[in-house]
Amino acid sequence: MTPPDLVVADAAVPGRDGRWTLVCAAGQVLELSPHDPAARFPEARVIEAKGQLLLPAMTDAHTHLREPGQEWKEDIASGLAAAAGGGFSNILCMANTDPVNDNESVTRLMLRRASEAWPHGPRLFPVGALTMGLAGKQLAPMEELLAAGCVAFSNDGEPVADTELFRHALEYAADLAPVIDHCEDPYMAKGAGANEGVMSARLGLRGQPDVAEALQVARDILLAEYLNAPVHLAHVSCRRAVELIADAKRRGAPVTAETCPHYLTMTDAALFGYDTMAKVNPPLRTDDDRLALIQALREGVIDILATDHAPHAAHEKETPFEDAKNGITGLDTALGSLWELVRLGQLSAEDIAQRFAWRPAEIFRLPHCRFAPGDPADFCLFDPEQSWVVTPETLRSKGKNTPLLGQSLTGRVTLTAVNGHVVYELARAGA
Amino acid sequence: MNWPHKDLLDVSQLSREDVDVVMRTAASFREINARPVKKVPTLKGKSVVLFFAEPSTRTKTSFDIAGKRLSADTFGLAKSGSSLQKGETLKDTVLTLQAMNPDAIVMRHSSSGAADFVARRVSCAVINAGDGWHAHPTQALLDLFTLREVWGDDLVGKTVTILGDVAHSRVARSNIRLLTMLGVTVRLCAPRTLLPKDARALGAKVFHELEPALDSADAVMCLRLQLERQEAGLLPDLREYARRFCLTKARLKNAAPDVKVLHPGPINRGVEIASDLADAGNSLILDQVASGVAVRMAILYLHITRKEKGETA
Ligand SMILES: [Zn+2]
Numbered sequence: 104m105t106p107p108d109l110v111v112a113d114a115a116v117p118g119r120d121g122r123w124t125l126v127c128a129a130g131q132v133l134e135l136s137p138h139d140p141a142a143r144f145p146e147a148r149v150i151e152a153k154g155q156l157l158l159p160a161m162t163d164a165h166t167h168l169r170e171p172g173q174e175w176k177e178d179i180a181s182g183l184a185a186a187a188g189g190g191f192s193n194i195l196c197m198a199n200t201d202p203v204n205d206n207e208s209v210t211r212l213m214l215r216r217a218s219e220a221w222p223h224g225p226r227l228f229p230v231g232a233l234t235m236g237l238a239g240k241q242l243a244p245m246e247e248l249l250a251a252g253c254v255a256f257s258n259d260g261e262p263v264a265d266t267e268l269f270r271h272a273l274e275y276a277a278d279l280a281p282v283i284d285h286c287e288d289p290y291m292a293k294g295a296g297a298n299e300g301v302m303s304a305r306l307g308l309r310g311q312p313d314v315a316e317a318l319q320v321a322r323d324i325l326l327a328e329y330l331n332a333p334v335h336l337a338h339v340s341c342r343r344a345v346e347l348i349a350d351a352k353r354r355g356a357p358v359t360a361e362t363c364p365h366y367l368t369m370t371d372a373a374l375f376g377y378d379t380m381a382k383v384n385p386p387l388r389t390d391d392d393r394l395a396l397i398q399a400l401r402e403g404v405i406d407i408l409a410t411d412h413a414p415h416a417a418h419e420k421e422t423p424f425e426d427a428k429n430g431i432t433g434l435d436t437a438l439g440s441l442w443e444l445v446r447l448g449q450l451s452a453e454d455i456a457q458r459f460a461w462r463p464a465e466i467f468r469l470p471h472c473r474f475a476p477g478d479p480a481d482f483c484l485f486d487p488e489q490s491w492v493v494t495p496e497t498l499r500s501k502g503k504n505t506p507l508l509g510q511s512l513t514g515r516v517t518l519t520a521v522n523g524h525v526v527y528e529l530a531r532a533g534a
Numbered sequence: 535m536n537w538p539h540k541d542l543l544d545v546s547q548l549s550r551e552d553v554d555v556v557m558r559t560a561a562s563f564r565e566i567n568a569r570p571v572k573k574v575p576t577l578k579g580k581s582v583v584l585f586f587a588e589p590s591t592r593t594k595t596s597f598d599i600a601g602k603r604l605s606a607d608t609f610g611l612a613k614s615g616s617s618l619q620k621g622e623t624l625k626d627t628v629l630t631l632q633a634m635n636p637d638a639i640v641m642r643h644s645s646s647g648a649a650d651f652v653a654r655r656v657s658c659a660v661i662n663a664g665d666g667w668h669a670h671p672t673q674a675l676l677d678l679f680t681l682r683e684v685w686g687d688d689l690v691g692k693t694v695t696i697l698g699d700v701a702h703s704r705v706a707r708s709n710i711r712l713l714t715m716l717g718v719t720v721r722l723c724a725p726r727t728l729l730p731k732d733a734r735a736l737g738a739k740v741f742h743e744l745e746p747a748l749d750s751a752d753a754v755m756c757l758r759l760q761l762e763r764q765e766a767g768l769l770p771d772l773r774e775y776a777r778r779f780c781l782t783k784a785r786l787k788n789a790a791p792d793v794k795v796l797h798p799g800p801i802n803r804g805v806e807i808a809s810d811l812a813d814a815g816n817s818l819i820l821d822q823v824a825s826g827v828a829v830r831m832a833i834l835y836l837h838i839t840r841k842e843k844g845e846t847a
Contacts, residue, residue, distance in 0.1 A: 304730035307646040307667030307707055312731070377647030421625050423645035425666070 105129045107147040109480065109523050113138045114152035116474070117452035125157060127480035130523035135474040148525075150518065152484050156452060159460035159472045160192030160225075160481035160519060163434065164361060165259070165283070165337055165409035168194070168227075171212060172201025177414040177501045179213060179227065180220035185412070185434035185500035187527035190483035190516040191225050193469045194434075195409075198232040199260035205232035205243040207251035214252050224481075224521030228254040228469060233272050233282060237261040242272055245279050254467050257283035259337060262319070264289040270326055277332035281359075281467060285337045286319035286344070287311075287385065296429060298386040302371040308424060311386050313341035320344040324351040324358055333357040335466065338411045340366045340385040342395035349404045359406045359466050362396050364437050365506075367444060369393075373506050379420045379427035380506040383413070397449050400458055407463040408455070410437050414502020432502035436493060438485060440507060442514030445487075480523035489515040537840040541653040541660040542833055544669035545712040553678070553712070557687075559832035560679050560825070566603065567828060577606035580838050583631055585611045585641040586663070587624075587648075592799055593663050593673075596823070597640045600830035606637070606838070624651065632656045637838045641665075646704075659837035667702050673798055674708035676829040678716070680821045681753060684794060690717035693790075695747050696738070697781060698757030698806055699728040705798050706757055710736050723747035725778065727768040744778070744785055753794040756781055756806040772805050782808040794818050 105128040116123045122138035126147075168182035179196075186194045196213065198204035204213065210229050217227035231248030233256045235241045245256055256276050262285045263269040269284075276282045292315040297303040299310025320336055324347060327334040339345065339362045348360050365383065370390050373381035381387055399405040413430025420427050437459070444450040464471035472481040491497060493507040519527040537555070539547060548556075566574055582601045586594050594610070601608040611631070624643070628651075631639055638659040641649055646666030653660040664670040678689075685692065694713055700706040700722050713720050720738040722729060733740045741747035748754065759775065769775050786793055795807070795817045803809040812819060 299731050301732045301735035304732045304735050305707075307665075307669070307704060310731065377650055418623065418625070421623075423624060423643065423648040423651050425645045426624075 107133060107144045109520070110144045110147045110149045111152050111157055111482070111484065112149055114155055114157035114484065116157050117456050123157065125474065125482065127523045130480055132472060132474055132476055132478045132480050134476055150484070154486065154488070155517065156485040156487055158190065158452070158483050158485055159456050159474070160483050160521060161190055161438075161459040162193035162463040162467070162469055162471065163191050163410050163412065163437075164195045164407060164463045164467060165363070166194055166196050166412040166434065167199065167414065167430070168196040169414060170200065170216060171209065175416050176419070179216040181499065181501045182412070182414070182434070183217060183221045183225050183227065185498065186225040187221070187519050188499045188516060189434040189436070190438050190485065190519050191434065192481035192519070192521045193226050193228060193464060193471070195228045195230050195255065195467065197230050197257060197259045199237060203232050203236050204229055204253070205235050205237070205248070207247050210248055210251035210253055221526065223524035224526055226470075226521065228252070228467065230255045230257050230259070230283065232256065233258040233276070234263060234268070239263045239265055239268060242275055245276055249279050253280065254469065255281045255283050255335070257285070257337070259283060259285045262287055262289065266322060270330065273326055273332040273334060274330055277330070281333055281335050283335045283337050284319070284323050286316050286323060288315040288318045291315035291318070292384075296382045296384070296386060296424065296427070297374055298371045298388045300371065300389060302374055306374060306377065308374070313343050313388060313392065316341055316385050317343035317347060320347050324348070324356055327358050328354070328356045331357065333359070336360040338363050338366070338385060338409065339396065339405060341388050341392045345395045345399045345404060349399070352404060360404070361407045361409045361463075362400060362405050363409060363411045364433060364440050365431050366396055367393060367400070368440050369506060377424040378506060379422065379424055380431070380504055380508065382424060382427050382429055383411075383431045384429040397444065401450065401454055406458070406466065408437075408441070408459040409463065410434055412500070414500050415504045417503065420504050430504060432498065432500050432505050435498045435500055436505060436507050436512065438516055439491070439512035439514050442487060442512070446513070479521075481521050483516050483520070484518040485514060486517050487514045489513070489517070491515050537836040539837070541649070541662075542671050542837065543649050543653060543660070543662050545671045545674050545708050545715075550715065553675070553716070556675055556829065556832050556836065557679060557682060559836060560828040563831040563835070564828040567824070572603050573605060574603065575605045576835060577601070577604040577838055580606045580637040582606045582608045582638045582640060582834060583611055583634065583636045584608055585627075585631060585639055587641070587643045588664070590642055590664070593642065596826045597663060597830050597834075600827050600834055603827070604831055604835060606834065609636070624648065625655070628652050628655050632658070638834060661833055661837065664704050666704065667707070668704055669708045670704040671708050672826070672830055672833055673705050674712040675833070676822060676825040677709055677755065677796055677798075678712055679825040679829050680796065680818050681794070683821065683825070684818070689713070692752045693719045693721065693750060694753045694755060695721040695723055695751040696755045696757065697723045697744075697747070697779065699759050699763060700724050700733065700757065701728050701730050702760065702763070703757050707736065709755060710738050714738070721747050721751065723779070725769070728763065745788070748786060748789045751789045751793060753796060754781060754786070754789070756795070756797045758798060758800065759802055759806055772802075776805050780805060780808060781811060783811050783814070786811075792816065796822060798822070
């Protein structure tokens with residue numbers, strides 16, 4: 104047996120009492136056992152994790168890494184740097200690049216960039232386009248994309264309006280890989296960057312009603328049930344959609360769903376003063392929606408968390424509200440911002456492991472770590488007491504576009520390992 | 535008296551005292567406008583940029599006259615004359631304007647929040663002359679000035695009905711905020727397609743039929759109907775709109791006996807308001823134009839002559 108080469112000693116583990124030691128060798132977990140101060144691992148790097156939480160590294164099923172084509176916003180190297188810093192081992196990146204990821208050469212280019220920049224991880228898993236050029240007219244070559252390394256298909260950014268074509272896309276993809284759908288009615292949602300409600304009425308902004316999202320969620324649920332073909336609903340933001348999904352799941356419909364940290368921690372009150380950093384699609388909604396999403400996540404009605412990491416350059420947000428690009432950068436701040444909810448008792452650390460690490464990896468059939476012998480040694484350490492201020496410098500993503508800028512978060516990822524390789528380590532203050 | 539605001543972005547930033555100051559100052563300038571020589575040297579040597587990124591003749595002219603009567607130099611920067619058309623961002627335009635070192639920028643822009651955006655980036659005063667659907671504070675102040683001339687200073691207990699396209703109206707939003715602050719009951723009346731979904735959040739009572747909306751009203755403010763609303767599917771056509779909502783003498787029969795009628799202009803006669811009513815004795819439409827110059831003189835004066843904190847008079 105290979106001797107242990109990486110050990111995390113004296114950590115807390117979600118859902119388990121006491122202190123624990125994780126022993127890894129050759130990139131895999133050997134065992135997770137109760138901490139024994141007398142244990143010695145002469146050939147291993149031993150990481151003292153007293154006071155820290157050992158979490159499985161997370162899978163982000165929804166990011167925009169902008170390469171190829173929009174490298175001024177982000178590139179695969181900087182996106183994966185942010186992912187490593189945020190505690191992620193697996194990153195799915197959407198196809199709305201330039202050119203669109205609708206053929207194997209783009210997929211291969213993405214994978215090559217990732218392995219050049221981050222040979223030891225985080226791992227990149229491209230999402231192929233569902234339709235050619237995301238134009239919603241003709242199906243993309245899904246088998247080709249799958250063979251090249253894509254793990255799912257989506258028209259995210261340009262949702263398919265044509266219901267007949269979307270039906271065929273679900274049917275065709277059903278035997279290949281999951282379809283991820285950004286749900287919005289193309290007519291009702293058009294040109295709206297704010298939730299339709301009290302805030303948009305006061306600010307004089309065009310509003311996007313939650314119904315615009317729920318209508319498409321209902322469409323997708325009905326199709327998935329009718330065709331018995333799975334669909335994954337991206338970035339759910341409102342109570343109406345949650346209720347439709349809950350009903351569908353009670354009937355056994357083959358649907359899964361995700362939401363994002365910003366929908367759980369912010370509301371459209373963040374738009375006050377026309378803060379373009381809070382402009383995102385779907386828009387930040389009301390507190391009632393936020394509470395419904397938290398509950399749905401706890402109960403598993405919403406299966407997973409994903410960031411919808413959408414980096415933009417400064418000048419793309421430094422405009423009047425209506426001209427600003429949609430999107431919030433999220434990889435760097437995901438865990439720190441969610442930790443507020445853990446401190447408030449609205450989510451548990453186990454919920455986060457389940458919803459941000461294990462379940463997304465299951466849905467997209469990716470390697471993940473449950474700390475069982477033989478699992479890949481994919482984990483992160485999280486210091487729940489460490490406060491840090493979100494500044495352009497503390498974000499490893501090129502995109503500094505988050506409403507959290509200038510705010511203080513309590514809880515910070517201090518180390519990330521993928522296959523037993525430490526891919527990120529926070530420099531200790533004063534060290 | 536030292537004016538406490540660098541910018542005028544909306545009426546919501548004003549206290550009741552601030553509003554009184556504007557009204558008193560405007561009243562004193564109103565006197566000047568009645569003189570044969572309508573010019574005073576108050577703002578001599580000061581410069582005002584009129585930055586209108588959206589077409590407007592009335593408001594721009596009104597500010598231009600207001601500035602000139604106070605002897606300020608005014609410079610127009612229209613969308614066609616500026617480099618905005620060539621893809622220059624608003625941020626770059628603002629930096630250029632700032633480099634000209636004006637004492638005030640009067641601006642109109644099609645985006646809600648645009649005046650706020652500019653105000654954060656320049657050291658001079660920014661006067662919002664209309665931003666998207668959000669605010670048009672000088673219009674609300676001149677409407678108030680006009681109403682106070684006929685009703686006196688105390689408006690508590692009055693009822694004002696705002697009629698028409700509230701959803702897309704900065705005039706409506708600013709008027710609702712100002713009038714409710716002063717104790718006026720505000721009613722909104724429009725087809726549902728021309729009201730925000732959560733219209734009641736604006737602080738007014740909502741009606742979809744004229745008769746109850748006009749019952750005992752002391753004044754009616756008609757809003758201009760943008761003709762593109764029917765193309766967007768919000769209305770069948772103008773004739774149909776007029777059948778339901780055009781304000782006529784007959785429809786005012788249950789309003790207060792001396793009901794006043796206002797309109798920010800320009801009027802679509804026979805659409806929002808019947809032609810004979812627009813010209814009738816209870817119409818204040820021309821008074822609004824006159825009040826506009828006086829109120830804008832007051833606004834320019836207060837913002838340009840204010841002292842920064844710590845500066846001595
Ligand atoms: Zn999306």
